[in-house]
Amino acid sequence: xxxxxxxxxxxxSTGSIYAALAxxxxxxxxxxxxxxxxxxxxxxxxxxIAFAVTSAGVPLIxxxxxxxxxxxxxGAVIERFLMRKFEGGDPDTAxxxxxxxxxxxTGVCAWIWSYNNQQFPSLFPxxxxxxxxxxxxxxxIGTILVIVAxxxxxxxxxxxxxxxxxxxxxxxxxxxxGFSGLPVGxxxxxxxGLAAGLGAVAGALxxxxxxxxxxxxxxxxxxALAAVILGGLTSPIGVxxxxxxxxxxxxxxxxxxxxIGYDLKIAVPFILIFVVLIVRPQGLFGRxxxxxV
Amino acid sequence: xxLTTVMKRRWVRWVTAIVVVILAxxxxxxxxxxxxxxxxxxxxxxxxxxxxxxxxGYTGQVSLGHIFFVGLGAYVTAYGVTNSWNIVLVFILACIxxxxxxxxxxxxxxxxxxxxxxxxxxxxxxxxxxxxxxxSDLTGxxxxxxxxxxxxxxxxxxxxxxxxxxxxxxxxxxxxxxTRNLVRGKYGRAFAIVKGNEAVAGSMGVSPYRYKVLSFxxxxxxxxxxGFLYMVVVQxxxxxxxxxxxxxxxxxxxxxxxxxxxxxxxxxxxYYVLIPQLTNIIDPNLTAVLQGAIxxxxxxxxxGGLVSLPRTIKRMRKSSVREPGxxxxxxxxxxxxxxxxxxxxxxxxxxxxxx
Numbered sequence: 270x271x272x273x274x275x276x277x278x279x280x281x282s283t284g285s286i287y288a289a290l291a292x293x294x295x296x297x298x299x300x301x302x303x304x305x306x307x308x309x310x311x312x313x314x315x316x317x318i319a320f321a322v323t324s325a326g327v328p329l330i331x332x333x334x335x336x337x338x339x340x341x342x343x344g345a346v347i348e349r350f351l352m353r354k355f356e357g358g359d360p361d362t363a364x365x366x367x368x369x370x371x372x373x374x375t376g377v378c379a380w381i382w383s384y385n386n387q388q389f390p391s392l393f394p395x396x397x398x399x400x401x402x403x404x405x406x407x408x409x410i411g412t413i414l415v416i417v418a419x420x421x422x423x424x425x426x427x428x429x430x431x432x433x434x435x436x437x438x439x440x441x442x443x444x445x446x447g448f449s450g451l452p453v454g455x456x457x458x459x460x461x462g463l464a465a466g467l468g469a470v471a472g473a474l475x476x477x478x479x480x481x482x483x484x485x486x487x488x489x490x491x492x493a494l495a496a497v498i499l500g501g502l503t504s505p506i507g508v509x510x511x512x513x514x515x516x517x518x519x520x521x522x523x524x525x526x527x528x529i530g531y532d533l534k535i536a537v538p539f540i541l542i543f544v545v546l547i548v549r550p551q552g553l554f555g556r557x558x559x560x561x562v
Numbered sequence: 563x564x565l566t567t568v569m570k571r572r573w574v575r576w577v578t579a580i581v582v583v584i585l586a587x588x589x590x591x592x593x594x595x596x597x598x599x600x601x602x603x604x605x606x607x608x609x610x611x612x613x614x615x616x617x618x619g620y621t622g623q624v625s626l627g628h629i630f631f632v633g634l635g636a637y638v639t640a641y642g643v644t645n646s647w648n649i650v651l652v653f654i655l656a657c658i659x660x661x662x663x664x665x666x667x668x669x670x671x672x673x674x675x676x677x678x679x680x681x682x683x684x685x686x687x688x689x690x691x692x693x694x695x696x697x698s699d700l701t702g703x704x705x706x707x708x709x710x711x712x713x714x715x716x717x718x719x720x721x722x723x724x725x726x727x728x729x730x731x732x733x734x735x736x737x738x739x740x741t742r743n744l745v746r747g748k749y750g751r752a753f754a755i756v757k758g759n760e761a762v763a764g765s766m767g768v769s770p771y772r773y774k775v776l777s778f779x780x781x782x783x784x785x786x787x788x789g790f791l792y793m794v795v796v797q798x799x800x801x802x803x804x805x806x807x808x809x810x811x812x813x814x815x816x817x818x819x820x821x822x823x824x825x826x827x828x829x830x831x832x833y834y835v836l837i838p839q840l841t842n843i844i845d846p847n848l849t850a851v852l853q854g855a856i857x858x859x860x861x862x863x864x865x866g867g868l869v870s871l872p873r874t875i876k877r878m879r880k881s882s883v884r885e886p887g888x889x890x891x892x893x894x895x896x897x898x899x900x901x902x903x904x905x906x907x908x909x910x911x912x913x914x915x916x917x
Contacts, residue, residue, distance in 0.1 A: 304680075306810070354862065361618065362865050365817040366858060368810050373854025380851055491688055491806070498681040532692045539685035546674050546682075 274403035276520045282409035284516020285416035288509040289471035290486070290493035291500070292423065293464040295508050298497070299440040300460035301348075301356050303363045307370035308468055309486030309493070311347075314374050315340040315469030316476045316485070317382055320389055329390050337469040344465025345458035352461070353454070378483040389476035412474050419470060420509055427505075436460055488535070492516075495538035499545055515541065586735070590727040598723040600835060602795045605730035606788055608831025609737055611816045612824070613784030618813075619822035620745050621777040622757030623672075623679050627686030629812050631660040631782045633694070633804025635789020640707035640799050641700060649711065656790040657783050664782020665775065672774035687806045694801040706800025709793060730791050737787050742824050744780070753777055818860055820869030829868045 290308060297305045319336035323329050351370065355363040393411035397404045427433035438446040439456045447453045472486065479485050492515055500511030515538040523534040590598055614628040635656045642652035671682040694701045701707065714725035744750060752773050755763040760770040793799060802808075815834040820826025841852040864870050 351858070351862075355865065358865055359821070361624065361821055362817055362861060364624070365814050366861055368814050369854050369857035369861065371854070372850055373858060376848065376850025376852070376854050380848060487806075491684065494681060494684065498678060532696060533689070535692065536685070536689040539682075539689060542678075542681055542685070543670065546678050547670065 271402040271404070272524070273521075274401055275405060276524060277517050278400075278403070278405045278409050278413075280517030280520035281513050282412045282516070283520070284513035285412045286471055286475045286489055287492040287496050287516060288416055288512035289419065289467055289474070290489055291496040291508045291512050292420070292505055293467040293471070294493055294497050295502060295505055296460055296464040296467065298502055300436065300457055301352065303352075303356070303360060303367070304494070304497075305464070306364065306367040306490070307347075307374060308464065309490035310371040310374040310378075311340065311344065311465050312468035312472035313481075313483060313486050314343070314378055314472075315465070316389065316472030316481055317378055319469070319473050320382075320387060320476070320481055323390060329392060333392070333469070333473045336473065337466045340465040340469040341462035344468075345462040347465075348458045348461035349454070353457075356457075375483045382481075382483070384483060387481040389473075389481045391477035392473065408477070415470065415474060416509070419467065420505070423467075423505065432459070491535070492538060495542055499538065499542050586731045590724045590731075595721070595723045598727045599795070600839070602723070602727045602730045603835045604828075604831045605727070605734045606791045606795050606831070607812070607815065607834040608828045609734045609784060609791060610788035610812060611819060611830035611834065612738060612741055612827040613781040613788060614812055614816045615821065615823070615827050615830075616741060616745065616753075616784060617777045617781035619816060619820075619826075620750065620757065621753040621774060623774055623778065625683045625778070625781065626680050626806075626813065627683035627688075627690075627809055628781065628785055629809035630686035630690045630804050631664060631785025632789045632792060632812075633687075633690065633799065633801075634660045634663060635786035636792045636799040636803055637694070637701055637707070637789070638786070639790045639793040640702075640709050643709040643711045643793070644707060653790055657786045660786030660789065661779055661783040664785070665779045668775040668778035668782075672771055672778065684806070687804050687809045690804050691801045691806075694804070701801070704801060706798060706802075708798040710797055712794040712797070726795050729794050733787065733791060737784060738824065738827075741780075741784065745824070749773075749776070814857055818857065818867055820867030823867070823869045826867050826869035833868070 290312060293308050293312075294305060297303065297308070315336045318339050319329075319332045322332035322335050327335070347370065352363070352366065355366050391408060393408045396407045398407060398410070399405075425433075427437060435446070435451050435456055436459065438449070438451060439453050439460070443453050446456075471489070475489065476485065493512070496508055496512035496515055499515065500507035500509070518541065519534045519537040522529045522537045523531050529537065590601075593601070610628070610632050613631070614625060617623050617625050617628070638656045638659050639652055642655060643649070647655075667682065667686070671679045674682065695704050698704075712722070712726050712729060714720040714722050718725070720728070745753065752763070752768045755766065755768055756770045756773045756777075763770050763773070789799075792803070811834060815830040816827070817830075818833045819828070819830025837853055837856060838849065841849045841856075844852060860868065864874060866873070
């Protein structure tokens with residue numbers, strides 16, 4: 270029983286990382302209708318920025334906040350000067366642009382900080398809690414709590430503020446939003462900025478565990494994409510639940526199903542996707558998309 | 563007037579075809595070994611890009627896992643050759659097995675629309691790599707399999723690199739010719755309408771599901787052919803061959819070359835092979851930065867891929883100086899690939915009017 274609880278909590282913790290990245294992907298997709306493959310790369314960049322700032326002697330929490338801010342600006346700049354040209358064009362081209370961006374950002378990180386692993390300090394103390402006979406690290410619980418807090422803040426932003434209303438309007442119909450006087454371009458920049466900031470949080474949370482390398486988020490990106498599809502592109506809460514589900518199930522499968530084991534546990538989310546999509550093509554929580562002819 | 567243009571065009575096309583065939587026979591004999599090997603590699607990946615183009619460029623279904631079929635074809639070839647099966651049988655199996663796997667995947671995946679199909683295909687390389695490591699009895703695990711079966715037959719007096727290039731040119735050329743006919747005929751039109759609008763396709767009696775499955779299966783078979791050629795040229799395969807990174811690069815190569823274009827697929831193959839070599843020469847430390855920058859720069863200038871370069875130049879010339887281009891002859895040889903997709907959207911129709 271102890272192992273089981275431990276596996277579940279650890280799964281929720283890794284699932285939270287996927288959730289943060291997946292939320293960022295959903296944010297961008299809602300605003301611009303495209304999947305940003307560079308989201309993980311941008312998160313790594315943010316983690317490196319936080320790393321550079323802490324190395325200068327600034328306290329970690331302030332360094333992370335600075336990185337979130339810098340990422341917000343970076344995301345907005347990327348939207349304005351790179352993605353703007355491809356929005357509304359061929360979606361395949363736009364996807365490949367984000368792939369190019371991923372290569373470029375990974376390359377820049379490697380160029381500045383090298384491919385060597387860097388030790389990133391943890392935001393949470395290294396300790397454990399005893400809970401129902403299970404040993405649970407404080408880091409896992411902290412990660413989960415941070416993601417839940419972010420979710421609440423995001424939900425508040427989108428449901429309770431004027432900015433959130435405007436962002437939703439742009440997501441639903443950019444043209445009509447523009448006609449009613451909303452600055453669509455600037456709102457898209459805000460959307461990308463928010464996504465990049467979210468990615469920065471994910472990067473800072475995962476970096477102590479995986480150690481900082483330019484390719485740190487490559488796997489997490491795949492899991493995040495899986496969570497996005499599983500949860501449904503239109504439902505932020507669904508995406509987070511799906512990410513947790515993936516994190517927990519892959520942990521359990523790795524231990525309890527011997528033929529899967531640790532090397533094949535990455536197949537778990539995809540088997541899950543396959544089963545779910547056959548039954549519910551719009552995802553677990555997504556709305557059925559109505560395609561206008 | 564239109565008749566003479568057609569005549570001229572057909573005449574030009576025949577001459578081009580003959581010149582290409584003569585070049586294909588002569589060039590391998592003249593070039594140094596390294597150039598031949600590079601050309602052969604370009605041929606291998608040009609076929610791989612072509613397969614991806616069938617499913618994505620022509621039918622509009624995003625496939626992020628096409629490299630899996632290349633890897634599968636390579637593994638089938640390597641396994642067959644190590645067990646010294648007949649080489650023709652090996653080639654046929656290298657086409658059929660990826661084709662069957664592709665068919666099975668497509669039967670399920672084509673039920674899903676848009677992004678879901680991308681996610682199911684993303685799973686192929688992601689799961690394929692650890693699976694290939696696991697099945698080490700068949701695949702040699704992480705070590706991979708190496709073979710050396712494409713030696714020049716005795717009596718021909720050819721070097722190995724020349725023989726390999728001939729094999730790639732013959733098999734790849736045949737694949738290109740078959741695919742070209744496919745996408746320009748009845749099936750190509752069906753693919754284009756499925757890409758354009760599934761509801762319209764359905765109302766015209768073209769089952770989107772059936773044609774999606776068909777194009778995915780054909781793409782998988784072409785992937786298998788490319789895997790066979792990969793073993794001819796590279797002579798080594800490991801789980802790394804089908805990694806997700808390579809799959810994404812293949813996708814980038816397709817878009818850079820030109821989606822939905824036969825000639826663009828060849829350019830894509832060139833991009834896949836040459837750009838890493840080029841960036842390595844410039845500065846090995848900056849490989850990733852340069853590759854990303856080149857990719858973005860090309861798409862920024864030419865969103866339609868390299869194949870749209872003549873068109874873009876023409877348009878720029880027209881807008882700056884209002885005079886009919888006198889050097890249209892050289893452009894016409896590159897023109898035909900553009901016409902492979904029936905006019906479904908605005909710019910294409912506009913272009914046809916201009917001609």
